[in-house]
Amino acid sequence: MYNDWVSATPLTYGAEATRSITAQPVEYVGITKKHWVQKSSRSVCKTRSCRSKFSLINAPKNCYKCGEVFCKLCLCQSRKLNVLARYDPQGRFYKVCVQCFDSEGQCMGSTRGLMGLFRASRSAACKIGGGSTRPEWMAAEERVLTGFLNEINSTPNLVRRVQSLTVNLVKGVWRKPVQAQEGGKCCSGCSKQFEVIFRMRHQCTLCGTAVCDRCSNRDLIVYIPDEVSCRIDGLYSHAKLSLLYIQGSPGKEPKIHEYLRICGDCHKAKGARQVKDIVDSKKGQDHAAFWDCLLPFHREMLHDQRMIESSLEKYEISVRSLEDGSDKNKFGSSVQVLSKSQIDLSDLFYNYCKHVSRVKSFKPITGKTEILVRAIQLASAQFYNENNLRFIELKNILEEYLPVNVIETVQTQVNKNALLCVHLLIKQLGLEILSIADGHGLSRALQIAQFLADAEEVIGEELKVVLLKLEEGITWEDHMKDVNVMLRQSLLEHQLITLTDHQLSNQDYLMNELIERSCVLLEQITLQLMVKTTDNSFRLVKERVVKVKSQILELVCV
Structure with missing residues (x-):
C-alpha cells in the first residue's frame, strides 16, 4: 500500500516546488467587528472627561476591544488582540480606549502613544505663560502695574471703598491685554465650549487667552505694599504683582489690592519666576555676606x-x-x-x-x-x-x-x-x-x-x-x-x-x-x-x- 501511495504522489523539486508553494497565498483573517457600535449613533466622544463633538476634522473611531466610539486623541493606546478581540500576547496591535488599555496587566503586548501629550505641551509652551521671552512677560507685568497705579492714583478714596464692596462691572483697559481673544467659543485649556453659568468665559490678565473657571483662578494679586506709607506728591509710585500661596507672596492681605484672573500656563510660569527671583535675591545676599565675612578675616x-x-x-x-x-x-x-x-x-x-x-x-x-x-x-x-x-x-x-x-x-x-x-x-x-x-x-x-x-x-x-x-x-x-x-x-x-x-x-x-x-x-x-x-x-x-x-x-x- 505504501508503494501505491508513493507512485500516486508525484514529487517536485527546485523551481517547480517553489512555484507550487508561493502560488497558494495565505488568507489573513481580520479582527471581528461584530461588537462595534455604529458611529452614527454617537455624536460625542465616549470618554467622560473629553465629550468632544465629532466633525470632519475630529472623526469618530471605534475601540477594537469594546467597540465604543471615541475621538482620535482618546484612542492613542494599543494592545495586542486576537481575532476575537481578546487580549493575546501573540496577537497584533490594535487601537483601544483608556479603559480597555488599563483593564488588565500591561506587562506584555501593550503600547501607549505619547504624541498627543507632546503636542499639547508644546502648544501650551507657545503661549505667553510658558514659552514667552523676557521682554513679553515683562511688558505684560509692566502694563498691569502701571494701569493699577494710574487707577489707584486717579480714584478718590471714598469711591475706591465703595467699589471694594460692589462688583466692578467696568474693567479697565490695563486688565485686558492687546492680544486678548475676543471671539473664542472654547476654553484654551480644556477645549470645552463656554456656558452661561457652569463654564463662564474669562480672560487671562497676562496672556489674554479665553479660559473657563476650572482652567483659571484669581490667585494673581496686584497691590500697594503696606510698608509704603509715604507718597510722592500725594501719589503712590510703587506696586507689586505676585501669586498667592507661593514663596514671595504677601504674608497678609494688603490694604490696597486687587485680585486678577490668570490661566494655568501663566500661573506655572509666573510661580517659577517668582520663586527664582527669591532664590536669586537670597544668593545675592549670601554672596554679599560671604565677602563681608571674608574681607575682615583676610585683614586680620x-x-x-x-x-x-x-x-x-x-x-x-x-x-x-x-x-x-x-x-x-x-x-x-x-x-x-x-x-x-x-x-x-x-x-x-x-x-x-x-x-x-x-x-x-x-x-x-x-x-x-x-x-x-x-x-x-x-x-x-x-x-x-x-x-x-x-x-x-x-x-x-x-x-x-x-x-x-x-x-x-x-x-x-x-x-x-x-x-x-x-x-x-x-x-x-x-x-x-x-x-x-x-x-x-x-x-x-x-x-x-x-x-x-x-x-x-x-x-x-x-x-x-x-x-x-x-x-x-x-x-x-x-x-x-x-x-x-x-x-x-x-x-x-x-x-x-x-x-x-x-x-x-x-x-x-x-x-x-x-x-x-x-x-x-x-x-x-x-x-x-x-x-x-x-x-x-x-x-x-x-x-x-x-x-x-x-x-x-x-x-x-x-
Missing part, C-alpha cells in the same frame, strides 16, 4: 602675620646677640628678653591658628570663591609651617649658648603662662554651666560640670609642680586668690556662654547648645597647649582635656 590674618614676622625678627636678634657674649641690653638681661619673646611668639602662633580655623565656617557660593578659600587655607598653612620651623631652629640655637637650667627656666615660664590660662578657662566654663544647670533644672548639664571639675583638679596638680619649679615665692593659696579675682571680673565682663531667651526655653536645645560651646572651648584649649608647650610636657593634662571632650559628646540629645 595679614595683621597676625605681620605681628609674627616682627616678633620673630626681635627674637632672632636676641638669640644672635648671645654670640657676642653680651648678657645685658636696654631691656634687661638676655634671659628675660628671650623668655618674654618666646612667650609672646607662642601666644601669637596660638592666636593665628585659632584665627585661621575660622576658614572652615566659610561656605563658598561659587566655584571661584571655593578656589579662593582653598588658596587662603594653603597660604596660611604654608606661612605657619615656615615660621614655626624658623622658631624651632632659633630655640635649638638658643640651647647651644644657654645653660640647661636657664633653658628649663624659660620653658617653665612659658608653660606656666599657658597652664594658668587653661586653668582659668576650665574653671570659668564649669562655673557657668553649673549656674545654668541649677537655674533651669538640667541634671544632665551637671555631668558636664563634673567632667570639667575633674579636669580642673588634674590641671591644678600640674600647676602646683610648675610653681614650685619657678621658686618665685607664689604659693598655691596666693594663686587661687588671684584666680578668684580674675573669675569675678571675667564673669561680669566676658562670659564664655551667652544664651537668648528662646534658647533657654527648650531644655533639649539648651543641652545641645551647652555641649557645642563646651567642645569648641576644649578644642581651643587643646590648640593652646599644643602651640605653647612642648610635646613631652603636660601629657596628662592634654589627655584629660581630650577625654573630657569625648565624655561631653556622649551626652548629645538625639
